Amino acid sequence: MLMTKWLLILFSAAVLFWAVIAIFFKKEVRAVFERDPAANSFLEVLLTYSGLHAIIFYKIAHSLWALKIPFFPRFISQFARFLTGIEIHPGAKIGEGLFIDHGMGVVIGETSVIGNNVTLFQGATLGGTGKEKGKRHPALGNNVVVGAGARILGNITIGDNVNIGANAVVIRDVPSYSTVVGVPGRAAKEEGKKFPGINLDHTSLPDPLAQSLDRLQGEIDRIERELKEWRKGKKS
Numbered sequence: 001m002l003m004t005k006w007l008l009i010l011f012s013a014a015v016l017f018w019a020v021i022a023i024f025f026k027k028e029v030r031a032v033f034e035r036d037p038a039a040n041s042f043l044e045v046l047l048t049y050s051g052l053h054a055i056i057f058y059k060i061a062h063s064l065w066a067l068k069i070p071f072f073p074r075f076i077s078q079f080a081r082f083l084t085g086i087e088i089h090p091g092a093k094i095g096e097g098l099f100i101d102h103g104m105g106v107v108i109g110e111t112s113v114i115g116n117n118v119t120l121f122q123g124a125t126l127g128g129t130g131k132e133k134g135k136r137h138p139a140l141g142n143n144v145v146v147g148a149g150a151r152i153l154g155n156i157t158i159g160d161n162v163n164i165g166a167n168a169v170v171i172r173d174v175p176s177y178s179t180v181v182g183v184p185g186r187a188a189k190e191e192g193k194k195f196p197g198i199n200l201d202h203t204s205l206p207d208p209l210a211q212s213l214d215r216l217q218g219e220i221d222r223i224e225r226e227l228k229e230w231r232k233g234k235k236s
Helices: 002-024 026-035 042-048 050-066 072-084 208-235
Strands: 125-127 151-153 179-181 186-188
Touching: 002 026, 002 042, 026 042, 026 050, 042 050, 050 072
Parallel strands: 125 151
Antiparallel strands: 179 186
């Protein structure tokens, strides 16, 4: 009888805990359903999504960090890394609706700033470039998608509605409505297109190098046409 009573208490406490999590992290939970087709149920997301768990631990650690409480914020972040494989420094500033897909190997540095509705795939890094003090990590705008294995390094700014391709290495500012691919990362804009929301399609990203070569070829073709016309005019 006593065992049954304690089991009921533990079950009730667990239900209450996850109900509170669902209320305070409803935007992050909603982001999972919006951006992950594998999300089947509310309970599954709450209990099994390591990206969501990492964000929950971060929020607790960040609150303690803001109160200038020593040791415990870093301890919580390292404990979260042990459980989830995701390392978020408690000093980072993160907006609402962050979605970390799979998440293993994701690193978010101390002075990173992340806007609203950002998506990070596994292995993404928001890191520094050396031992400098002060602001040394990137700032991401709203609706940014960072592909698997991408590295965004240094005190740079990534604009709104930017797609960063898998394994890209970004070390310079990126304007809004751009796509970045390659090593080092090259920014391109899809002609005539804007991304009104989050674009998770990384299979058809534009190639900025190919775009530059196409523009160069177009200039060569134009010069050749003008040269031919000039030669014809000279002969006549």
